[in-house]
Amino acid sequence: MSSSHTIPKNYDFREVEERWQRTWRDEDNYFDPDSKKPRFIIDTPPPYPTGNFHIGNALNWCYIDFIARYKRMRGYNVMFPQGWDCHGLPTEVKVEEIHGITKNDVPREEFRRLCRELTHENIAKMRTTLRRCGFSTDWSHEYITMLPEYFGKTQLSFLRMLEKDYIYQSEHPVNFCTRCETAIAFAEVNHEARETKLNFFDFDGLEIATTRPELLAACVAVAVNPDDERYTDLVGKSLTVPLFGHEVSVIKDGDVDPSFGSGAVMICTFGDKQDVHWWKKYGLPLRKAIDRKGRMTALCDKYEGMTAEECRAAILADMEKDGILKRQETIEQRVGTCWRCKTPIEILSERQWFVRIKPEKILEAAREVHWYPEHMLMRLENWVEQMEWDWCISRQRIFATPIPVWFCAQCGEMVLPDEADLPIDPTVDRPKHPCPNCGSEEFVGEDDVLDTWMDSSISVLNLTGWDGSGTPAIFPAQLRPQGHDIIRTWAFYTILRSVALTGQRPWDGILVNGMVLGEDGYKMSKSRNNIIPPETVLDKYGADAFRQWGAMGSATGQDIMFNWKDVVAASRFQTKMWNIIRFVLTQIEREPVDEAAEVTELLDRWLLVKLSQTAAEVTNAFETYQFDQGLKAIRDFTRNILADDYIELVKGRLYSDAPERASACRALTITVDALCRMIAPYTPHFAEECWSQFMEGSVLKQPWVDFAVDDPEAERIGAHVVALTAELRRYKHDAGLALNAPFGKVNIYAPERIDDSGDVARALNATVAWKTGEPKLEKSVAGVAFNMAVVGPTLRKQAKAFMQAVEALPPEAIVTPPATVSIDDEEVSVPEDAFTPKFAFSVEGEEVEVLDFDEVTVTLRRD
RNA sequence: GGGCUUGUGGUCUAGUCGGUUAUGACGUCGCCCUUACACGGCGAAGAUCUCCGGUUCGAACCCGGACAGGCCCA
Structure with missing residues (x-):
C-alpha cells in the first residue's frame, strides 16, 4: 500500500495517458524467442x-x-x-x-x-x-x-513455389487496367452498375444486340440458344462480320439467354468473362482488338489508335451511315472496374505469371482453422469453390517486388538467381553464371513485378x-x-x-x-463526408474512451457504427470508477489497513461472490473474443453492484468507528485490485493510474485475476438484503421521503437469522430489527403465482387446465398444496414448487404497513 | 441472379439449447446538490421483439415464407 497522498478530484485523461505512454517501455512488449x-x-x-x-x-x-x-x-x-x-x-x-x-x-x-x-x-x-x-x-x-x-x-517464396510447379507463366486472358497498364487479379476487380446503350444492328442478315460494338473486329463467333427456334436454321452457317468482312460461324450454346436482346450474341475476344468461357470451350481463334494502353490495334483497320470509347462512337456512326444500326436501348449494366482507379477493366490475353489454385488443399487447411465468428468460413468456401482461373500474380508496374527471373537472350531459357543473392532486381542485376542451356551471357531481365498480395500473404511466414x-x-x-x-x-x-x-x-x-460505418450508417467515404479520423476521438475523449467504444460498439464480427454517444458514455464510466477509487482510497487511508484482515461481514462476503462471478464472466469473454460482453460485465459490476448496491449499503459502517469496518476495507481493496486487472486490457492508461493509487509496480505486469469465491450463504442472503433494501428505498421514494430521511422502525421477518452488521439500518436511517419466523399478522391468500419453468415441462398439454384447477382450490390448499388435483375427472399429481401463494395482509391493533417480499415479510411503522 | 448477415421502446443495442414482468445506453419526464461522483443518485413513462403462416401447453427465440437493410460475389 502506498502511503497517504492526495488523489486528484478529476480524472484528466490527457495528462494521464501522455504520462503513462512516456513511462511504458517498448521492451516490455517484446516477444521473447527464448522464453x-x-x-x-x-x-x-x-x-x-x-x-x-x-x-x-x-x-x-x-x-x-x-x-x-x-x-x-x-x-x-x-x-x-x-x-x-x-x-x-x-x-x-x-x-x-x-x-x-x-x-x-x-x-x-x-x-x-x-x-x-x-x-x-x-x-x-x-x-x-x-x-x-x-x-x-x-x-x-x-x-x-x-x-x-x-x-x-x-522472392524466395516465389522461387520455392516455382520449383514446386505452383507458379507458371502462360498466355491467358487476364483482367487488365488500361489506365494503370497492368494486369490485376479477380480480387481486385470491383463491380459497378452503369447505364449503357444496348445496340441492335444487322449482322449479315441476323439481328444482334451488343453493348460493346467497338469489339466487332474481335468477333470470333455468333452464339444462339439451341432451343431458340428462330435461329435453328442458322447454326453451323457462317456469317460475314459487318465493317470488317471476316467470316465467323454460328454456334449453339445453352448459356445464351434467348430473352436478352435479340437472342443472338456475338462472341469477342474478350468482352467479358463469358466470352473467355466460350472461347475456351469451343477453341475459338484469338483476335486482339485492344492493346495494353486501351488503344485499338491494327486489327481494327481505320479505327487503329482510337480509344475504345472513340472507336465505339465511330463504329456506331459508321453503322448508322450504312443503315445497319437498327435501334438502341438504354440498359443498366454491371461493369468490372479497377479497384484503385475505377477504370473499366478489359480482358486481354497476355503472357503473365500465375499461381495454381488447388481448392481442396486450401479448403482443408481453412477448415482446420477456428473461425470467429464461424460463419465467416463460408465466405471463403464460396469464394474458393467458384474460382475459375488461377491467380494472376504479375503486374506491369514499378513499385513492387521484382520477379527474380532472367531469360537467356539467345535460347530463351529461364535463369534463376542463387538464393544467397536474394533479393535481386533482374532489370539491374545480372546472373552470375552463363546460360546453362546454351552458354550465352546475354540475358533479358523480367520486368514484370509481383502482386502486392504476394508480399503480404507471407506475413506469418x-x-x-x-x-x-x-x-x-x-x-x-x-x-x-x-x-x-x-x-x-x-x-x-x-x-x-x-x-x-x-x-x-x-x-x-x-x-x-466488422467494418466501421459512419454515424449515418454508411461506409465511411470521402464522398459521403462521414469520415472520422481516430485522432479526432483521441483529442476529445482520449485513447481509453476510444478503446471502450471499440469494445462495446457491437458484438465481435458485426459491423459497428461510429457513435459519439458511446464514446461519451465510456468517458463517464471512467469518471464514475475514478470516484469509486477516490472513495475507497479515503476510506482505507483513514486507518492503517491490516492486510491480513479477514472479510467477515455478510455484505462484504456477498461483494466478493459477485466479484468472483464477474471475473469468471470477463475471463470467459476474453477466451471467446467477446470483448463487448467482458467490458459490459465489468461496467455492470462496477456501477450496479459495487457503487449502487454495495457502497451505498456499507457507507455508514465505513464512516463509523465500528470494528467491522476493517472487513469492508479489505473487501474493497480486493475488489479494486481485481477491477484494475480486469479493465487493464481495455483501458491500460486508466487501469495503471487507478492501480498506482494503491499499489506499486504496473498493473499490466500483474497476472490475470485468479479469484474464485464460493460462499453460497453470503450469495443468497446478501442478495436478499440488497433487494430488500432496494425495495425499502423505493418505498421511501414513493412515500415522498428523501432517501436519508429518518424512517422509523422496521421489523424484518426472514426464514433464517440474518446478521447484516447494521448496514441496512444505517442505509435507511431507520431502526431495523431482524427477526425469524412470521410476524403475528392476519394474512389471507389473495392469489397464486405459478412457476412456469416447473409447470410447463411437467404437465405439458395439461398446463392450462392445471393452472385453472389450482386457482379454483380453497386458500388452505394453496398454502399447503394437495398431492393431486383433478382435471377433467382425472387425478393429476401436483409437482413440487409448481406454485406459491400470494398473500394479502391485514393487521389488527397497531397500525403497521406490511411489505411482502419473496420469503421475507417486513412490517414498518413510520415515525 | 447467388452466398452470407441483420431486422427488438424515439435512437442505438443485449438476449434466445422456448418458460411468469424482454437487457443496457442515450434521449424524455418527476424527485433529490444524502461527508466518492450533478460527468451524480432514486424513480417513472415508453416495445403487439418487421410481417404472415407453422411446430408447441407456451415463440422475440425453432421451422417455412414475405418484406426491408448491409456486406461479399457473379
Whole structure:
C-alpha cells in the first residue's frame, strides 16, 4: 500500500495517458524467442501506409491489443508485430501527383526511391497514431515489405513455389487496367452498375444486340440458344462480320439467354468473362482488338489508335451511315472496374505469371482453422469453390517486388538467381553464371513485378522466421485478426501460400472483425463526408474512451457504427470508477489497513461472490473474443453492484468507528485490485493510474485475476438484503421521503437469522430489527403465482387446465398444496414448487404497513 | 441472379439449447446538490421483439415464407 497522498478530484485523461505512454517501455512488449512460456503469435494485418490510420484499422487494432494484453497477463509469450504493406499502385499514383511526373519520366530506380521516401514518411505518421492509442505493439517485430530483408523473402517464396510447379507463366486472358497498364487479379476487380446503350444492328442478315460494338473486329463467333427456334436454321452457317468482312460461324450454346436482346450474341475476344468461357470451350481463334494502353490495334483497320470509347462512337456512326444500326436501348449494366482507379477493366490475353489454385488443399487447411465468428468460413468456401482461373500474380508496374527471373537472350531459357543473392532486381542485376542451356551471357531481365498480395500473404511466414529450409519451429501462429472485406484476398492467399510452402494451416484461429460505418450508417467515404479520423476521438475523449467504444460498439464480427454517444458514455464510466477509487482510497487511508484482515461481514462476503462471478464472466469473454460482453460485465459490476448496491449499503459502517469496518476495507481493496486487472486490457492508461493509487509496480505486469469465491450463504442472503433494501428505498421514494430521511422502525421477518452488521439500518436511517419466523399478522391468500419453468415441462398439454384447477382450490390448499388435483375427472399429481401463494395482509391493533417480499415479510411503522 | 448477415421502446443495442414482468445506453419526464461522483443518485413513462403462416401447453427465440437493410460475389 502506498502511503497517504492526495488523489486528484478529476480524472484528466490527457495528462494521464501522455504520462503513462512516456513511462511504458517498448521492451516490455517484446516477444521473447527464448522464453519457456506458451506462445501466442498474432499475424497482425500490415496496413497500407497511406499516412492515415483509418478508424476501421483502429477497431481491428483495439481487438488485437485487448487480446495481446490479456494473453500477456495470462502468462503467454505474445508477439504483437506491426507490419507495413508498402508496395502498390496508390503510392505510385501519389508520387506521380506530388512530383508532377509519370512513372516513365524518371529512371525506374529513381521512381522507386521516391516511392520509398513517401512510404517512410507515411509510416512515421501512422506510428504516432498507434502509440497514441496505447497499443502494446512489439516494435522489435516491425516489418516493412518494401525493405530488402522482407521482399527477399517474397522472392524466395516465389522461387520455392516455382520449383514446386505452383507458379507458371502462360498466355491467358487476364483482367487488365488500361489506365494503370497492368494486369490485376479477380480480387481486385470491383463491380459497378452503369447505364449503357444496348445496340441492335444487322449482322449479315441476323439481328444482334451488343453493348460493346467497338469489339466487332474481335468477333470470333455468333452464339444462339439451341432451343431458340428462330435461329435453328442458322447454326453451323457462317456469317460475314459487318465493317470488317471476316467470316465467323454460328454456334449453339445453352448459356445464351434467348430473352436478352435479340437472342443472338456475338462472341469477342474478350468482352467479358463469358466470352473467355466460350472461347475456351469451343477453341475459338484469338483476335486482339485492344492493346495494353486501351488503344485499338491494327486489327481494327481505320479505327487503329482510337480509344475504345472513340472507336465505339465511330463504329456506331459508321453503322448508322450504312443503315445497319437498327435501334438502341438504354440498359443498366454491371461493369468490372479497377479497384484503385475505377477504370473499366478489359480482358486481354497476355503472357503473365500465375499461381495454381488447388481448392481442396486450401479448403482443408481453412477448415482446420477456428473461425470467429464461424460463419465467416463460408465466405471463403464460396469464394474458393467458384474460382475459375488461377491467380494472376504479375503486374506491369514499378513499385513492387521484382520477379527474380532472367531469360537467356539467345535460347530463351529461364535463369534463376542463387538464393544467397536474394533479393535481386533482374532489370539491374545480372546472373552470375552463363546460360546453362546454351552458354550465352546475354540475358533479358523480367520486368514484370509481383502482386502486392504476394508480399503480404507471407506475413506469418516472415514473422515465424521462415527461411525456405522447412516449416519454422514456431509455426503456425495462434491468431489472425482481420476484416471480413479481405477474406477472399488476404486470408485466402495466406492459406494458399502456407499450404504451398509448409503444407500446413497458417494459424490456429482467425478473428474476423466488422467494418466501421459512419454515424449515418454508411461506409465511411470521402464522398459521403462521414469520415472520422481516430485522432479526432483521441483529442476529445482520449485513447481509453476510444478503446471502450471499440469494445462495446457491437458484438465481435458485426459491423459497428461510429457513435459519439458511446464514446461519451465510456468517458463517464471512467469518471464514475475514478470516484469509486477516490472513495475507497479515503476510506482505507483513514486507518492503517491490516492486510491480513479477514472479510467477515455478510455484505462484504456477498461483494466478493459477485466479484468472483464477474471475473469468471470477463475471463470467459476474453477466451471467446467477446470483448463487448467482458467490458459490459465489468461496467455492470462496477456501477450496479459495487457503487449502487454495495457502497451505498456499507457507507455508514465505513464512516463509523465500528470494528467491522476493517472487513469492508479489505473487501474493497480486493475488489479494486481485481477491477484494475480486469479493465487493464481495455483501458491500460486508466487501469495503471487507478492501480498506482494503491499499489506499486504496473498493473499490466500483474497476472490475470485468479479469484474464485464460493460462499453460497453470503450469495443468497446478501442478495436478499440488497433487494430488500432496494425495495425499502423505493418505498421511501414513493412515500415522498428523501432517501436519508429518518424512517422509523422496521421489523424484518426472514426464514433464517440474518446478521447484516447494521448496514441496512444505517442505509435507511431507520431502526431495523431482524427477526425469524412470521410476524403475528392476519394474512389471507389473495392469489397464486405459478412457476412456469416447473409447470410447463411437467404437465405439458395439461398446463392450462392445471393452472385453472389450482386457482379454483380453497386458500388452505394453496398454502399447503394437495398431492393431486383433478382435471377433467382425472387425478393429476401436483409437482413440487409448481406454485406459491400470494398473500394479502391485514393487521389488527397497531397500525403497521406490511411489505411482502419473496420469503421475507417486513412490517414498518413510520415515525 | 447467388452466398452470407441483420431486422427488438424515439435512437442505438443485449438476449434466445422456448418458460411468469424482454437487457443496457442515450434521449424524455418527476424527485433529490444524502461527508466518492450533478460527468451524480432514486424513480417513472415508453416495445403487439418487421410481417404472415407453422411446430408447441407456451415463440422475440425453432421451422417455412414475405418484406426491408448491409456486406461479399457473379
